[in-house]
Amino acid sequence: MQLRDHxxxxxxxxxxxxxxxxxxxxxxxWMLDMPMMRxxxxxxxxxxxxxxxxxxxxxxxxxYINTLQFRLQGLKDIRTTIKNLGQQAVLDDxxxxxxxxxxxLAVDVAERMKAHGLDKAIAVPDLNEVITILDPDGLKMAxxxxxxSYCQELRDLRAQxxxxxSRQEELLAECAEIEEGVRRDLSKQLVPFAKAxxxxxxxxxxxxxxxxxxxxxxxxxxCFPTISKDDISRYEAMFHPQVKDALAQRKRAFQxxxxxxxxxxTLITGANMGGKTVVxxxxxxxxxxxxxxxxxxxxxxxxxxxxxxxxxxxxxxxIEKGLSSFAAEMKNIDAVIKASRENRxxxxxxxxxxxxxxPTEGTALVSALVKVLRGDNVSLVMTTHYDIEPTDxxxxxxxxxxNGTMNYELVEVQDGEVPHEALNIAESLGIDKExxxxxxxxLNIPNSVYLNPSNxxxxxxNLSNSIDLDPKGSNSTPLKKEEGGxx
Amino acid sequence: xxFIDDIxxxxxxxxxxxxxxxxxTVSLNYVLDRLPVERKRIAVTSIxxxxxxxxxxxxxxxxEIYLRQGMYFGTSEMHYRQKRIVSELIDVSDENTSLGRVVxxxxxxxxxxxxxxxxxxxxxxxxxxxxxxxxxxxxxxxxALSRMSLASPAVSQSMILAxxxxxxxxxxxxxxxxxxxxxxxxxxxxxEANLNLLMPIEKGVWYIDDEGALHELSHISSLSQxxxxxxxxxxxxxxxxxxxxxGFLEKVRKNPKLKTCELVVRDFTKIFVSPQQxxxxxxxxGMIRVLQxxxxxxxxxxxxxxxxVTLDSDTLCERLSEAIQLPVYDLMKKECN
Numbered sequence: 001m002q003l004r005d006h007x008x009x010x011x012x013x014x015x016x017x018x019x020x021x022x023x024x025x026x027x028x029x030w031m032l033d034m035p036m037m038r039x040x041x042x043x044x045x046x047x048x049x050x051x052x053x054x055x056x057x058x059x060x061x062x063x064y065i066n067t068l069q070f071r072l073q074g075l076k077d078i079r080t081t082i083k084n085l086g087q088q089a090v091l092d093d094x095x096x097x098x099x100x101x102x103x104x105l106a107v108d109v110a111e112r113m114k115a116h117g118l119d120k121a122i123a124v125p126d127l128n129e130v131i132t133i134l135d136p137d138g139l140k141m142a143x144x145x146x147x148x149s150y151c152q153e154l155r156d157l158r159a160q161x162x163x164x165x166s167r168q169e170e171l172l173a174e175c176a177e178i179e180e181g182v183r184r185d186l187s188k189q190l191v192p193f194a195k196a197x198x199x200x201x202x203x204x205x206x207x208x209x210x211x212x213x214x215x216x217x218x219x220x221x222x223c224f225p226t227i228s229k230d231d232i233s234r235y236e237a238m239f240h241p242q243v244k245d246a247l248a249q250r251k252r253a254f255q256x257x258x259x260x261x262x263x264x265x266t267l268i269t270g271a272n273m274g275g276k277t278v279v280x281x282x283x284x285x286x287x288x289x290x291x292x293x294x295x296x297x298x299x300x301x302x303x304x305x306x307x308x309x310x311x312x313x314x315x316x317x318x319i320e321k322g323l324s325s326f327a328a329e330m331k332n333i334d335a336v337i338k339a340s341r342e343n344r345x346x347x348x349x350x351x352x353x354x355x356x357x358x359p360t361e362g363t364a365l366v367s368a369l370v371k372v373l374r375g376d377n378v379s380l381v382m383t384t385h386y387d388i389e390p391t392d393x394x395x396x397x398x399x400x401x402x403n404g405t406m407n408y409e410l411v412e413v414q415d416g417e418v419p420h421e422a423l424n425i426a427e428s429l430g431i432d433k434e435x436x437x438x439x440x441x442x443l444n445i446p447n448s449v450y451l452n453p454s455n456x457x458x459x460x461x462n463l464s465n466s467i468d469l470d471p472k473g474s475n476s477t478p479l480k481k482e483e484g485g486x487x
Numbered sequence: 488x489x490f491i492d493d494i495x496x497x498x499x500x501x502x503x504x505x506x507x508x509x510x511x512t513v514s515l516n517y518v519l520d521r522l523p524v525e526r527k528r529i530a531v532t533s534i535x536x537x538x539x540x541x542x543x544x545x546x547x548x549x550x551e552i553y554l555r556q557g558m559y560f561g562t563s564e565m566h567y568r569q570k571r572i573v574s575e576l577i578d579v580s581d582e583n584t585s586l587g588r589v590v591x592x593x594x595x596x597x598x599x600x601x602x603x604x605x606x607x608x609x610x611x612x613x614x615x616x617x618x619x620x621x622x623x624x625x626x627x628x629x630x631a632l633s634r635m636s637l638a639s640p641a642v643s644q645s646m647i648l649a650x651x652x653x654x655x656x657x658x659x660x661x662x663x664x665x666x667x668x669x670x671x672x673x674x675x676x677x678x679e680a681n682l683n684l685l686m687p688i689e690k691g692v693w694y695i696d697d698e699g700a701l702h703e704l705s706h707i708s709s710l711s712q713x714x715x716x717x718x719x720x721x722x723x724x725x726x727x728x729x730x731x732x733x734g735f736l737e738k739v740r741k742n743p744k745l746k747t748c749e750l751v752v753r754d755f756t757k758i759f760v761s762p763q764q765x766x767x768x769x770x771x772x773g774m775i776r777v778l779q780x781x782x783x784x785x786x787x788x789x790x791x792x793x794x795x796v797t798l799d800s801d802t803l804c805e806r807l808s809e810a811i812q813l814p815v816y817d818l819m820k821k822e823c824n
Contacts, residue, residue, distance in 0.1 A: 025581060092568060094564055094576065097579060143575050143593075144575065145573065145574060145576060145592075145595065165596075165597060169571065172571055
């Protein structure tokens, strides 16, 4: 799987990617073709390089960075030309120009890297010899034609041409033959550099990428993660850049969230609009950013390396595919279960599974899912509104409403009891009074149809500022859409 | 001839023909031949309406441009490979055309070249910007007044218009039609505040109210028959990003709410209205403005049509000049050379 397969994940990976100040279109395409890193060593190496770039952008002044960026804008994708060269074809003027252009750029960038001790982090092959071949007059200009200096006869013919324009056509034909000979000779001399040219092109894409990532770390306040040794991921004060930006536009602040998860399934419960979905989005985003070597939006992060990331969210795409939302969701989760049986290390982040079906079966499905995805190779975080027996899982709850404002902090709870704040929240949204009041009346009637002892542990003293009500009654689906996104 | 000096006051020039065979290439070659290449860095390109197909349709050879030593030119990879001059490549752009990428080179000998440059307005603008960045002082565009072209010649600061018997062999018609196009080219720019607001908008119909707020008339094409103006009591400026056609202009004219409002189009090439409808609009007090305009430097005529009809050159120049209040040149005539 490559970055281009993950970029559209609803976790917001594209948002972070698009915010990179990449200078060359080629870098962008090269990054999208990057496979996801799957070993700790690989990830550690990439962060080591990135660290050096962060130090570099801290060391040098903005004009220096701007000049380097401007140079990198000249990076072109000349793989076809290099391939032709590798196959010993005779390059034409345009191709030779491309080779010379790349070589001049590579030498310039390599010097800059060396001046700042970055030449070991990313080695740009030395292409000075290529320049020598294509710059017989030593002009160091990124231009090209078959220069007069390559051949005295050519020089004479061209001189005649200028003196005697009426003979131009005839002389051009003679020149063409000589020029072709020169190009054949130049191409031959360049063949041994095909590999170095290819490496130089990739090295400069890497420089472009690392420079952009380093600047992004500074701009967004991202952190360098450590690589977890015990398969448990720990995040301190993580945030979602896209949600944070959207909130900032409305002059509101994002409340960072801390969370540790890993070996045991983790269940997150909490009021509607309590930011549960945003937590899952952020976790998914961080996992991808980690495995593609970006800065992590958190104060600190210790992240476990995975083979595959699953983010299951009740999605709108199901409508396009003609599946009901339930069917689409089941199929998505089914893929997670199948992957878990293949013994791959996976992280699964599942948002309110079985939300659209009846609470009785829904609760059973979710409880069963916790049991099925209990394996050592699975790190599961799941949000739910259903009451789940906590024996197999660790339960976290969004703190919820405190003095009229939402506290998005996650706290550990001993049982799976879900908070009952739906009516309070609906009320705070200014939803029709009669509707809310009627719901309250219904809930206050003992033994109402909503009380079904078979899948509830009955009424319990309340956890926070919610009213005493039955969990099934709190499943107010109409508010689902508001959750998270409108934090 | 004096208009050559005029050209040097601008950093870009497009040469546009009202019709094929109106002598556009003659005008371009005339200009290229006389510009002071030794003291001005000049680059020339062509708006690439898919050159090859046009040629196949009209079955005429795409005319070659004669470049002088020291001039820069932008053309497609394919035409560069077919060049018959000595030239030095200075840039290979990411701009794609149906004939390959646009490359830029400097002519090291004089000679003929086929030009086929950027094929979109944004591509052309990028190329022009690149040229100015590498120190080119004057960019010349072999333009086209064709609906097939996405690149408008109005992106250049100045313009030369080529007209002639190929457009109409009836002198009255030719003079009237040319004068109408010249009227459109001369439409003034809208005020600066509108420019900033409207320039980025490339499609749809929009209006600006009396408080300067911008509104889009959603799901409306200016081409559609059942166009209605609703909730636009406070419309001060009406902007049509796409084509302006007769039906739309008529509706604007007949709508009492829009009596005092200014109608804005992107540039004159987006106006596809008949002279009658245009005059009625102006007579009713209508006001039309553009976002981009070029200074019309000269009009050139080719009095001979491809079918062999030749109009009297002196009369044509005189009558046209009177109608448009600008000098008109017949570059085919010997004395001009």
